[in-house]
Amino acid sequence: MSLWDHLPVLVVIVPLLAGPMCVLVERPRAAWGVALVAAWLSFAIAAALAVQVVDTGTISYELGGWAPPWGIEYRIDTLGSYVLLIVTAIPALVLVAAKRSVVHEIPEELIARFYGAFMLAFAGLAGIVATGDAFNVFVFLEISSLASYALISMGRDRRALTSAFEYLVMGTIGATFILIGIGFLYMMTGTLNMQDLAERLPAVLDTNTVRAGFAFLTVGIGLKLAMFPLHLWLPNAYTYAPSVVTAFLAATATKVAVYALLRFLFGVFGFEFALREMPLDDILMILGLAGILTASLVAVFQEDIKRMLAYSSVAQIGYMVLGISLASPTGVIAATLHVFNHALMKGVLFLALGAVVYRIGGVSLRDFAGLGRRMPWTMAAIVLGGLSLIGVPPTAGFITKWYLVLGTLEQGLWPVALLILLGSLMAVVYVWKLVEAAYFEPVPEGAAKVREAPWSMLLPIWLLVGANIYFGIHTEVTVGMATQAANELMGLRP
């Protein structure tokens, strides 16, 4: 076997090894260098994998040469390679901006360990996507979660500590629920391999053990996903975490949880059971809509912009859940597309907020007064990211809203489509609040002169803005892969 054949595992191993290396090299700049090289390397691997999957179909990798279902299998299909692409791209870009931002926000003696935890969280997230083994999902989930608790606690405000603790308690309950669910499935089938589970489950689907396992898994992933009303940990954690951590987690962690939900609902249980026999489609639709409307409404009234965008994240997760609840190819396409596109827009917005923190020192609405003249490039990026969040053509956000509305209309659910538009309307309101402050209010008197953010921060921000617009116009790649992924998911057990 050449190195080329080991790509599915290398995408996890490279950041996993980079973690301890960052701590060992100790010097902040060197640790940053190690993390940056490793992140770009795994992005290159993920890109190579995506090309390979599109050309030749699903890749199965036997860890340690043990054939599945006895050994652990790493399995990259279209959905996996698609999510892997965004999960590796975001940290690679975030790390470019991290250099200045981290020096500014984190005590120097902690910086090496910060990058260590960052890479471990990254490795865990990549692992969840790459693996085809149910228990491995739990292990990687805990690797990424434990690292992210540490990352969040490094925020400057002391409330970062309490919000990290809150997240730790809720995250551990969620992960333990997932562990119980996997245990029940193992009890009935005697296997942990997802492919194997999907083959063996139909024979025992009609038992209470499987139903209980299903419920535990859904609630557990729901907690990790911050699905309304299990989202209580998210706003605080995103608000008080260091800027780059918020950008990284907002764009990847919840997306990977959506991936896990798709994988278990469609890949393991099969959507016939998960969304038709069990009443989960109605439950998810109601929770999704409730999430969109309440979280958007709360976002409108926030003064702290980071918290506003955190609530907006909860609302955006509602759109993904809604797409899944439709249980139709169009719905799944919308959900997978939104995983990708939402990562792009929240990446822009939180990184830009990081730049504002770097120059101004805070991100409450007051700090935004007159910002359009003080930091024109950063503010322009925030506006474009906000437009994508609302779903204005020609941005990536428009594409997902389009497919979502299409999916609801397909099933004649026009009230749901109207509520989706209402959610977008509320997004207009809270994005407008920012625009108004930045462009129509004068710079406060006596404010210190600030310069535009450094180019090392502007570069990743504008690359992401470019991606937002590019994927809003050239939809072949994203929609093509999402359609392929949806067909694979829905066709697994027709």
Next chain:
Amino acid sequence: MNLLPGVFNYLVVVFLMMAGFYVVIAHGNLVKKLVGLGLFQASVFILYITMGNLAGGQAPIVAEDLTLYSSPLPHVLILTAIVVGVATTAVGLALVVRIHEAYGSVEEDEIHAKDLADDMPMQQPDPADKAGDGE
């Protein structure tokens, strides 16, 4: 009587799980919350180990005339889960130490009260307060 041991273990699992969960929810003390969380996780360990057991089964070691043995896989899985549990507790306790340094308390309501007290003055005298927490 033969059935009881199997069911008994599951009853213990449910009891421990709910007890742990209750402690997590009901207690305001952060250390006690972690204890509850540990209890909650430990119940799942017992669940896994119980499901691997077989009535009359023996340790899965290669030996002659050994036909009935317990499944070793759940034990191995739970070794991993125990490590995860230890790591979670360690991170949690480290956070509690930091919280105690920052707030001087590990009681949830006292911490909330201090956060609220922090928020109050921030709303009125803007510039003075901002000079304090900005760079």
